[in-house]
Amino acid sequence: xxxxxxxxxxxxxxxxxxxxxxxxxxxxxxxxxxxxxxxxxxxxxxxxxxxxxxxxxxxxxxxxxxxxxxxxxxxxxxxxxxxxxxxxxxxxxxxxxxxxxxxxxxxxxxxxxxxxxxxxxxxxxxxxxxxxxxxxxxxxxxxxxxxxxxxxxxxxxxxxxxxxxxxxxxxxxxxxxxxxxxxxxxxxxxxxxxxxxx
Numbered sequence: 784x785x786x787x788x789x790x791x792x793x794x795x796x797x798x799x800x801x802x803x804x805x806x807x808x809x810x811x812x813x814x815x816x817x818x819x820x821x822x823x824x825x826x827x828x829x830x831x832x833x834x835x836x837x838x839x840x841x842x843x844x845x846x847x848x849x850x851x852x853x854x855x856x857x858x859x860x861x862x863x864x865x866x867x868x869x870x871x872x873x874x875x876x877x878x879x880x881x882x883x884x885x886x887x888x889x890x891x892x893x894x895x896x897x898x899x900x901x902x903x904x905x906x907x908x909x910x911x912x913x914x915x916x917x918x919x920x921x922x923x924x925x926x927x928x929x930x931x932x933x934x935x936x937x938x939x940x941x942x943x944x945x946x947x948x949x950x951x952x953x954x955x956x957x958x959x960x961x962x963x964x965x966x967x968x969x970x971x972x973x974x975x976x977x978x979x980x981x
Contacts (some may be wrong), residue, residue: 825863827945828899828925828938829870835921835936836876836897838962839954845896845919846879853879854894858886858911859901893918900924900934908932919958930973935959939970946970 836853846853853876857863871881884895891914892898898920900911905926912922912933922934929937930950935957937948951974954961966972 826866829863829866833870838965840960842958852882853896854882856884856886856892856895856898858892860903861885897921902926
């Protein structure tokens with residue numbers, strides 16, 4: 784099941800081993816296999832957020848010190864419940880301990896490394912993204928038009944499967960580098976570089 788759905792992403796048909804490796808690389812084999820109704824939408828999205836942290840390169844100045852935590856913030860009404868905390872518990876990325884912060888409506892997210900902007904903030908999405916201009920913060924959402932408005936990664940549903948779109952230009956403007964391996968499994972890549980896509 785995972786091989787068939789992942790094949791839709793690729794212009795050529797890679798072998799099953801390659802598909803499994805890429806699936807494991809981005810969301811973990813358990814999470815890929817779990818998109819069959821046994822894993823909830825936001826459990827899958829939580830797993831993606833953890834893996835985004837592994838495949839994004841931040842500039843040195845994005846962290847106060849080499850030992851500072853990598854902070855994943857949820858701005859607005861938290862749709863994850865305890866799933867996000869569970870997906871990052873005890874984990875580190877690049878020597879940075881992962882930490883979750885829930886930000887109520889309207890608070891500044893510039894101290895985060897990743898911010899998930901909940902759909903509850905739809906009415907002020909453009910303003911939030913504008914406020915983060917120049918900050919090295921990976922912006923993630925699941926709202927229609929998010930990448931068009933300058934968001935970097937937007938979750939989309941294809942049937943019951945969670946996929947994502949990426950805006951490379953928005954990431955570059957924030958001095959973030961999205962790994963080519965991450966972009967390989969994106970449903971859509973927007974931006975001048977197109978990450979090597981035809």
